[in-house]
Amino acid sequence: xxxxxxxxxxxxxxKTKPDPETLxxxxxxxxxxxxxxxxxxxxxxxxxxxxxxxxxxxxAAMIYHYGQTVFEGLKAYRTDDDRILLFRPDExxxxxxxxxxxxxxxxxxxxxxxxYLSELLKLDKDWIPTYEGTSLYIRPFIIATEPNLSVAxxxxxxxxxxxxxxxxxxxxxxxxxxxxxxDEYTRAALGGTxxxxxxxxxxxxxxxxxxxxxxxxxxxxxxxSSEKKYVEEVxxxxxxxxxxxxxxxxxxxxxxxxxxxxxSIIELLKSWGEQVTERRISIDEILxxxxxxxxxEAFGTGTAAVISPIGELSWKGEKTLINQRETGSLSRKLxxxxxxxxxxxxxxxxxxxxxxx
Amino acid sequence: xxxxxxxxxxxxxxKTKPDPETLxxxxxxxxxxxxxxxxxxxxxxxxxxxxxxxxxxxxAAMIYHYGQTVFEGLKAYRTDDDRILLFRPDExxxxxxxxxxxxxxxxxxxxxxxxYLSELLKLDKDWIPTYEGTSLYIRPFIIATEPNLSVAxxxxxxxxxxxxxxxxxxxxxxxxxxxxxxDEYTRAALGGTxxxxxxxxxxxxxxxxxxxxxxxxxxxxxxxSSEKKYVEEVxxxxxxxxxxxxxxxxxxxxxxxxxxxxxSIIELLKSWGEQVTERRISIDEILxxxxxxxxxEAFGTGTAAVISPIGELSWKGEKTLINQRETGSLSRKLxxxxxxxxxxxxxxxxxxxxxxx
Ligand SMILES: Cc1ncc(COP(=O)(O)O)c(C=O)c1O
Ligand SMILES: Cc1ncc(COP(=O)(O)O)c(C=O)c1O
Numbered sequence: 221x222x223x224x225x226x227x228x229x230x231x232x233x234x235k236t237k238p239d240p241e242t243l244x245x246x247x248x249x250x251x252x253x254x255x256x257x258x259x260x261x262x263x264x265x266x267x268x269x270x271x272x273x274x275x276x277x278x279x280a281a282m283i284y285h286y287g288q289t290v291f292e293g294l295k296a297y298r299t300d301d302d303r304i305l306l307f308r309p310d311e312x313x314x315x316x317x318x319x320x321x322x323x324x325x326x327x328x329x330x331x332x333x334x335x336y337l338s339e340l341l342k343l344d345k346d347w348i349p350t351y352e353g354t355s356l357y358i359r360p361f362i363i364a365t366e367p368n369l370s371v372a373x374x375x376x377x378x379x380x381x382x383x384x385x386x387x388x389x390x391x392x393x394x395x396x397x398x399x400x401x402x403d404e405y406t407r408a409a410l411g412g413t414x415x416x417x418x419x420x421x422x423x424x425x426x427x428x429x430x431x432x433x434x435x436x437x438x439x440x441x442x443x444x445s446s447e448k449k450y451v452e453e454v455x456x457x458x459x460x461x462x463x464x465x466x467x468x469x470x471x472x473x474x475x476x477x478x479x480x481x482x483x484s485i486i487e488l489l490k491s492w493g494e495q496v497t498e499r500r501i502s503i504d505e506i507l508x509x510x511x512x513x514x515x516x517e518a519f520g521t522g523t524a525a526v527i528s529p530i531g532e533l534s535w536k537g538e539k540t541l542i543n544q545r546e547t548g549s550l551s552r553k554l555x556x557x558x559x560x561x562x563x564x565x566x567x568x569x570x571x572x573x574x575x576x577x
Numbered sequence: 578x579x580x581x582x583x584x585x586x587x588x589x590x591x592k593t594k595p596d597p598e599t600l601x602x603x604x605x606x607x608x609x610x611x612x613x614x615x616x617x618x619x620x621x622x623x624x625x626x627x628x629x630x631x632x633x634x635x636x637a638a639m640i641y642h643y644g645q646t647v648f649e650g651l652k653a654y655r656t657d658d659d660r661i662l663l664f665r666p667d668e669x670x671x672x673x674x675x676x677x678x679x680x681x682x683x684x685x686x687x688x689x690x691x692x693y694l695s696e697l698l699k700l701d702k703d704w705i706p707t708y709e710g711t712s713l714y715i716r717p718f719i720i721a722t723e724p725n726l727s728v729a730x731x732x733x734x735x736x737x738x739x740x741x742x743x744x745x746x747x748x749x750x751x752x753x754x755x756x757x758x759x760d761e762y763t764r765a766a767l768g769g770t771x772x773x774x775x776x777x778x779x780x781x782x783x784x785x786x787x788x789x790x791x792x793x794x795x796x797x798x799x800x801x802s803s804e805k806k807y808v809e810e811v812x813x814x815x816x817x818x819x820x821x822x823x824x825x826x827x828x829x830x831x832x833x834x835x836x837x838x839x840x841s842i843i844e845l846l847k848s849w850g851e852q853v854t855e856r857r858i859s860i861d862e863i864l865x866x867x868x869x870x871x872x873x874e875a876f877g878t879g880t881a882a883v884i885s886p887i888g889e890l891s892w893k894g895e896k897t898l899i900n901q902r903e904t905g906s907l908s909r910k911l912x913x914x915x916x917x918x919x920x921x922x923x924x925x926x927x928x929x930x931x932x933x934x
Contacts, residue, residue, distance in 0.1 A: 245726065245727055246637070246725050246726025246727050247724070247725055247726075247727075249636075249637060249724075253636060272636075273636075274633045274634060274635055274636070275633070275634055275635070275636050275638075275641075276631045276632070276633045277631060277632055277634075278631055278632070279606075279610060279629075279630075279631070279632050279737055279739050280603070280606060280716075280739060280741075281632075282780075283640070283641065283776075284632075284640065284646065284718060284720055284776070285648055285716070285718065285776055285779070286776050286779035286780045287644050287646070287775070287776030287777040287778075287779060287780045287781075288780035288783070289641065289644070289780075291642055322781075322784065323780050323781070323783070324780070324783040324784060324787070357726070359637075359642070359726060361641060361642065363641055364780070367604075367606075368603050368604055369602065369603025369604075369714070369716060369741060370602055370603050370604075371779050371782075371813055372783070372786075373780075373783050380636055382636050382637060384637075384726060404768055405768045405769075406766045406767065406768035406769045408766075408769075409763045409765075409766030409769060409802040409803075410763065410802065411761055411762045411763035411802060412762075412763045412765075412766060412769070412781060412802070413777070413781045418644070418777065418780075418781075419640075419641070419642055419643050419644030419776075419777060420644040420770070420775065420776060420777015420778070420780075420781065421644075421777070422642070422643035422644060422728050423639075423643045423644045423645035423646075423680050423681070423721070423730075423775075423777075424644075424679075424680070424769060424770045424775075424777065425728075426645070426680070426681040426729070426730050427679065427681060429729075430681070445766040445767065445768060445769070445802060445803070446766075446802070446803040446804075447803075456728055
């Protein structure tokens with residue numbers, strides 16, 4: 221893809237910004253969006269920032285029929301001295317390309333897309349909330365647009381970035397949630413699309429989430445699809461367990477999404493000299509460790525919550541408390557370190573933040 | 578859902594109809610389409626037939642992000658005496674509702690939707706090609722439309738039907754194809770969405786299709802995701818094997834789509850007094866039967882091809898011919914019976930056709 225000049229069409233009308241105290245996730249969008257097109261003949265072309273607006277597609281567009289689409293999720297933070305920081309955005313665009321590869325979607329130029337995103341953020345900077353815990357959620361996504369009902373990769377695509385100011389995940393401070401161990405529905409199978417961030421993985425999980433809610437729990441703990449034995453993820457988060465001082469997270473089996481928070485936590489823990497192991501871990505091993513008092517903490521990790529401590533496990537009709545439903549010290553330290561780095565409030569020893577200038 | 582009056586807005590301009598001899602699948606659409614909306618407050622409402630036109634949706638519409646969508650595929654045939662016939666359309670709308678249940682989408686009233694479809698077909702009747710082997714492909718689909726990035730079921734949807742005249746699947750008569758046995762990628766896992774007709778299942782299969790093509794084969798033979806041992810489907814078709822006089826098709830394991838052609842073939846074979854068994858069948862059993870000369874025929878079944886004879890199997894680098902790459906007598910008889918019933922040319926003993934009046 222040749223370097224192409226970014227066209228910018230600014231909005232003449234500016235929307236009212238929502239109250240940062242009552243912000244909901246993903247319902248409000250900023251004044252502008254980024255869009256570029258792909259065709260087999262011209263590759264990715266016509267990068268442009270335009271006023272946020274509806275998309276007009278043929279009803280036969282392949283996205284509606286065969287789900288050829290990938291997305292990413294990251295956040296922009298506004299520092300106390302009014303700079304814009306992103307957390308490892310290069311990792312998001314690398315993952316987008318890995319997801320695209322799985323879905324037979326042409327890859328994007330990671331560096332150029334980061335430049336386009338930076339321009340968009342500068343234009344909509346006033347939309348990045350400053351209120352404690354808030355941020356601007358960034359949603360890059362690619363959709364197949366060719367109007368054709370053949371079951372085959374599209375020859376045209378749109379890559380877009382939309383922005384949504386989001387409230388604090390923890391209104392009353394970081395707090396543990398209960399999870400329901402799911403052994404009927406599957407999130408992803410080996411050889412499937414679990415390692416890709418693609419639309420179909422998410423709606424496929426709604427039935428299991430309903431079950432978790434019916435059992436009074438906040439999230440689903442997913443087991444591997446073959447044996448329904450090994451832990452994979454929790455909701456749309458990766459998961460960590462601290463047992464006997466060792467911090468364990470499921471190894472990337474092929475059906476697990478490689479979270480950027482997960483990756484950062486592993487690197488951070490190692491830099492602190494902690495013992496962190498990526499390996500298979502079964503639900504039985506976890507429950508035994510709880511019973512024997514050896515499971516110190518468990519938590520989910522992801523861009524939305526950063527750290528989500530697990531306070532309870534529901535499995536085959538039995539509920540088991542974890543760490544007396546308290547936020548563990550490791551969870552708290554990781555949460556504070558990561559959010560501190562993201563907000564530019566503490567040192568960034570591993571050079572994770574990217575400043576939009 | 579209350580019976581709601583169908584609003585009809587006819588097109589003022591009529592498109593030129595494509596040449597039936599060179600028709601491609603799924604690229605041309607008729608003059609009109611059907612659409613209705615769903616909201617949590619009003620249920621399904623505002624059923625209308627309007628000129629075929631693009632769809633305008635917010636870029637945050639849930640279909641683009643979490644893949645909450647289902648679809649169907651069936652055909653309208655024009656008989657020699659100019660009547661419009663559908664093949665078991667009630668089965669398609671029942672399956673649509675089963676798919677919707679899996680994807681947490683509200684169900685539709687099957688009978689009413691069939692009435693709406695009938696009105697649409699009458700309006701676009703001239704688009705049903707009459708040339709040998711051609712038909713009008715019908716694509717009903719539902720998409721989640723709420724603009725919201727939360728990972729949860731949408732509160733609004735659109736149900737649409739678009740129509741596309743399609744050419745003959747077999748330009749030179751029914752003929753066997755080669756298939757590649759896939760043991761890396763998975764189509765669907767137990768507890769996943771394989772039994773539903775939902776977008777994400779299809780694009781997830783492109784990588785495997787590429788491999789089949791690279792190995793010189795036309796289609797993928799899918800194995801079960803846990804053991805990579807039991808046969809599930811071929812491409813987007815169900816599959817049958819005739820071994821020692823017994824006709825075997827994989828039982829509905831939970832990850833197999835219940836094809837209407839499959840169901841009809843089972844019923845037809847039973848009405849003929851043939852022995853037909855739904856059970857697990859492993860790739861080893863099939864290859865052994867080929868080696869021992871006991872596998873008489875194999876074929877895929879689906880709306881598009883009706884019957885697609887399998888002439889070759891490629892597995893772990895070895896190619897095995899089936900029935901000397903000839904179309905077997907059972908394949909031919911089933912093909913002729915089903916297409917004869919669909920076109921209203923022969924008796925319809927099991928009352929499968931539905932006449933649009
Ligand atoms: C399925 C799934 N797992 C894990 C994660 C966590 O990834 P990250 O830390 O990059 O947000 C996400 C969210 O992005 C996800 O969708
Ligand atoms: C995955 C899959 N399997 C099987 C079939 C065959 O189903 P039917 O006979 O109803 O066309 C289809 C096509 O509809 C399909 O998409």
